[in-house]
Amino acid sequence: MFLEEIVDGKKKEIEELKERLGEREDREARQSPPVRSLVAALEKRASSPGLIAEVKPASPSKGDIRPDVDPVMTAREYEAGGAAAVSVLTEATYFKGSLTSLTQVKERVGLPILRKDFILDPLQLVESRLAGADAVLLIAALLSGEKMGTLVQEAHELGLEVLAEVHGEDELERTLAADPDVLGINNRNLHTFETDLSVTERLRNRIPAAIPVIGESGVHSRRDFQRLARAGVDGILVGEYLMRHASPREAAESLTTGVRA
């Protein structure tokens, strides 16, 4: 239900983008300066997984988390707390995010910025690049293998990196064939919202060593973080736990210090 509604809403947004984005914007996106590399940021942390810290004001499963959050201040605290990259939810209806907050975060933080949204069309990639995203999320549950392949190529032509997200074995082969830069294993099932850290443990070993892997969702403690680290991932994406903490910097630090794979 949630995914269907999201997709309907996004189709309307894409129609609006068709009106708004012309050749000039396309050219501008293609001429944007090089991105900050998420892949490079993860490689730097080879001894322990890098933290991808997320700005997530609300969610469909939890409702409001911190709807009045200051995205820039939060992201700066994540950076000070040792995060390797920042993820910004830009979906408005369920996550209370915005593309404007992504642009503001990009201007005030030195880390690679991932756009977390529901991307179905190349025009959303142009929009992402113009807004300052360095990497975008593509979700296998929403895209055929062919569509994923086209979007990855298009993203690369725009200079964007791609984090492709899977939840089950069935999505893995076609997603790897699309040649994304990073593979994300979402511990949360986007149909039922059920979260289970063993999803990362199960899928990790089915992914070739050549591609960086990120464990996503459901980390609510340093112990959970350590558990995913032991599963052998290169990065871990955390949202709600960091957002609920009074000090996002301390929360980030608690996950980035002294954790070993």
Ligand SMILES: O=P(O)(O)OC[C@@H](O)[C@@H](O)c1c[nH]c2ccccc12
């Ligand atoms: O808040 P959590 O449980 O730490 O999860 C963060 C992140 O993984 C989650 O926001 C997410 C993962 N994949 C997504 C796809 C769309 C929207 C959101 C997501």
